[in-house]
Amino acid sequence: MVSVAAQWSGMFAIHVNEDGAQSFSRLDPNGYLPPFTDNLANRAAMAAGIRASWRTGGGTLTIAGHGADDCAPYDVLINGERTHRLPAVGLHRHEVDLTRLAPDSLVQLWLPHYGDFTLKQATLDGASVTSAVEEGPRWITYGSSITHCQQADGPTQAWPALVAAANGWQLTSLGLAGECQLDPVVADTIAQTPADLISMCVGINSYNASVFSERSYGPALQGFINTIRRAHPDVPLVVISPVLSLPREHKINEVGWTLAHYRQATADVVAVFQARGDANLHLIDGATVLTEQEALDRLPDTLHPDTAGYAIMAERLAPQLAAALL
Structure with a gap:
C-alpha cells in the first residue's frame, strides 16, 4: 500500500502551522503591506482554484481540515467528472472509497474556493498511486x-x-x-x-x-x-x-x-x-x-x-x- 500526499497546483505559497495544518496563499506573502492589505491577504488565503491530482487504479482518499461556517465544499473528480462534493465546514474528516477505479484513473481534489480554511491531511492510499503532473497551457x-x-x-x-x-x-x-x-x-x-x-x-x-x-x-x-x-x-x-x-x-x-x-x-x-x-x-x-x-x-x-x-x-x-x- 502506497500513501501519496497531495502536490498542490494553483497557489503561490504554502504555510505549515504549528499544529501541522497547511494554509495557502495565492499571492506572494512578501508583497503585503499591513494593515492596508490585511483583507486582501485574507482573500488570497482562500483556496480558489487550488487542486491536486493523482493517477491510480483505486484506493482511499483521506481529507481532513477545518473550515469557517461559510466555507465552500471540496470537489472530487474522477477522469474529469465530479463524483463527490464534501462539506468543509468546522472540523472534518472524509474517507472516500475509490477502490473500483479503472487502471491509471485521474483523481483530482479541488479545495474549497471560498471561506477561511486550513488543511490537515490530503492523501491517497492505494496499491499503485502516483502524483499526476498537469499539462496544457x-x-x-x-x-x-x-x-x-x-x-x-x-x-x-x-x-x-x-x-x-x-x-x-x-x-x-x-x-x-x-x-x-x-x-x-x-x-x-x-x-x-x-x-x-x-x-x-x-x-x-x-x-x-x-x-x-x-x-x-x-x-x-x-x-x-x-x-x-x-x-x-x-x-x-x-x-x-x-x-x-x-x-x-x-x-x-x-x-x-x-x-x-x-x-x-x-x-x-x-x-x-x-x-x-x-x-x-x-x-x-x-x-x-x-x-x-x-x-x-x-x-x-x-x-x-x-x-x-x-x-x-x-x-x-x-x-x-x-x-x-x-
Whole structure:
C-alpha cells in the first residue's frame, strides 16, 4: 500500500502551522503591506482554484481540515467528472472509497474556493498511486468576487475552473472578492509566475469602493499592466472590462463615476497599449459577457452571478480567451 500526499497546483505559497495544518496563499506573502492589505491577504488565503491530482487504479482518499461556517465544499473528480462534493465546514474528516477505479484513473481534489480554511491531511492510499503532473497551457486569471465566484455551488463550478476544464488549461485563479484594486502585490505575483496566457477582469471593485477617480484609474491600470509586461512581454494578456450590473451602469459613485465610465476607461487604456505596438494585448467588452436579460435573471443581488450565471460566463469566455493563444 502506497500513501501519496497531495502536490498542490494553483497557489503561490504554502504555510505549515504549528499544529501541522497547511494554509495557502495565492499571492506572494512578501508583497503585503499591513494593515492596508490585511483583507486582501485574507482573500488570497482562500483556496480558489487550488487542486491536486493523482493517477491510480483505486484506493482511499483521506481529507481532513477545518473550515469557517461559510466555507465552500471540496470537489472530487474522477477522469474529469465530479463524483463527490464534501462539506468543509468546522472540523472534518472524509474517507472516500475509490477502490473500483479503472487502471491509471485521474483523481483530482479541488479545495474549497471560498471561506477561511486550513488543511490537515490530503492523501491517497492505494496499491499503485502516483502524483499526476498537469499539462496544457498555464493560465493566470485575476479579478474580483465575480472571478472568485463565492456564489458557485462548488469549486469546479467557478467560471475560471469551467474555462480551464473546457480548454485543457492549468489554472491559477487570482479571484479576490472585494479586493481587485490593482495592488502591486498582485502584479508582482503574476510577474513571478510562469504563464502562457494571462487575463484580468477589472473595474467593478474600483467602482463599488470608489477607489479610483477619472484622474487615477487609468494610470493605476497602466502601471499594473506595465509590471506584468516587464516580466511577460510576449504572453497574450486579455483585459475584460466590468460585466453588466444594471443598477450600477449609470449610478454615480463617490468619485463621480459610473460603472460605464470604468468600462470605457478600461477600454481606453487597452487601446493606448495597442496603439503603442502591444499586439498581444486584447480586450473583451464585459458588457457582452452577459445579456441584460441574463443580468436580470442570473444576478440575484444585481452584482454576483449564481451558479448558472457562472456557467454562462464560462461558455462565453472560453472561446474568446482561447482565441488569444492562436
